[in-house]
Amino acid sequence: MKVFIQPVSKSNDINPVVKAGILNHFQCVGSVNEADVVLVPISSIEPFQLHDNLKNIRKPYVLVDFLEYGSSWDHINRQETHLFGKNTNSYNCTKSKSGFVELDAFVKARPPLVYFKRELLDSEVSESLKPVEFTCLLPLKPIVSKSEFDSRRIEVFYCWGLSSCSRPALHGEIFKQMCPKGYGVISHWDQFDGYFKDKRNKTWVSIYSPHYVRVPIQKIVDIQSQSKITVSMFGNGVKCFRTTECVGAVLAMPYDNLAWGIPWNHMDNCVRLDSKNEHESLCSALNSNDLYDVYRRSQETLQKYVGSSYVKNYMIPTIKEKL
Numbered sequence: 001m002k003v004f005i006q007p008v009s010k011s012n013d014i015n016p017v018v019k020a021g022i023l024n025h026f027q028c029v030g031s032v033n034e035a036d037v038v039l040v041p042i043s044s045i046e047p048f049q050l051h052d053n054l055k056n057i058r059k060p061y062v063l064v065d066f067l068e069y070g071s072s073w074d075h076i077n078r079q080e081t082h083l084f085g086k087n088t089n090s091y092n093c094t095k096s097k098s099g100f101v102e103l104d105a106f107v108k109a110r111p112p113l114v115y116f117k118r119e120l121l122d123s124e125v126s127e128s129l130k131p132v133e134f135t136c137l138l139p140l141k142p143i144v145s146k147s148e149f150d151s152r153r154i155e156v157f158y159c160w161g162l163s164s165c166s167r168p169a170l171h172g173e174i175f176k177q178m179c180p181k182g183y184g185v186i187s188h189w190d191q192f193d194g195y196f197k198d199k200r201n202k203t204w205v206s207i208y209s210p211h212y213v214r215v216p217i218q219k220i221v222d223i224q225s226q227s228k229i230t231v232s233m234f235g236n237g238v239k240c241f242r243t244t245e246c247v248g249a250v251l252a253m254p255y256d257n258l259a260w261g262i263p264w265n266h267m268d269n270c271v272r273l274d275s276k277n278e279h280e281s282l283c284s285a286l287n288s289n290d291l292y293d294v295y296r297r298s299q300e301t302l303q304k305y306v307g308s309s310y311v312k313n314y315m316i317p318t319i320k321e322k323l
Helices: 016-021 052-056 100-109 146-150 166-176 189-195 217-224 241-245 278-286 291-304 307-322
Strands: 002-005 037-042 061-065 114-117 129-131 154-160 184-186 203-208 227-231 250-254 271-273
Touching: 114 307, 146 291, 154 166, 154 217, 154 278, 166 203, 166 278, 184 189, 217 227, 227 278, 227 291, 250 278, 250 291, 271 278, 278 291, 291 307
Parallel strands: 002 037, 037 061, 061 114, 114 129, 154 203, 154 227, 184 203, 227 250, 250 271
Antiparallel strands: none
């Protein structure tokens, strides 16, 4: 199946993460005439001018919608998904934005062959409306033995930036429970060597890592792979890129009501956190006799989220079914 990538904006901007993780794994051609289908990615909530070429396309097209709506968006209690061509005017974050009104009218007049939506409610999935996620851009690590996993020196690894208030709330709870639960906490990248000079029992890592003090991703993965559980909290959207960066450890993330292309299920291939008590959910998972099996299935699921596999085995078959 040959595809042509058509930017939604006259600026021709395409989110580099979406491009590297999704679009580059299709068989792309240089013109609409060569293509079987046109892919139209959108990921920015900022105003834009609708691309003239989009208006003139007569081939079937697929909308790949990675919009995130900010941390104030009600991720849990909302009753419907924002979809172009359906309800754009119902949302303050989109109804007055330049380009969004035009795109809404375009999609309403010419519905896409398939609409892939990042923040899609599970109740709204249909043959032509499917979820989409960020894919794994990191090299995977071999699955270790149970004895190696059980002997890891870090129980929970939590590296976070401030894009949602739920993140510092969990950070604070980790420190609050440090004495009652009897574990130590590493809270900065320069503490590891000094901390582990002494014999330690239980260790958690919770590091506030804003964009101006980021460390190389390989360092993060190396520390994460010394941990049993790695935490991905909600950010500016429910589906955070950290979800598919759980290389080497069990993924832990809050419960949500979204559809997932490849599901994450509690104590099957991840740990789901109770939004009212994430810390207790983590403690409960650590005490489970099944955590190693969850780790193994977590890494097997992550393999399916590698871009080449995700596009080949999930997105392309979904599109072909509708062609």
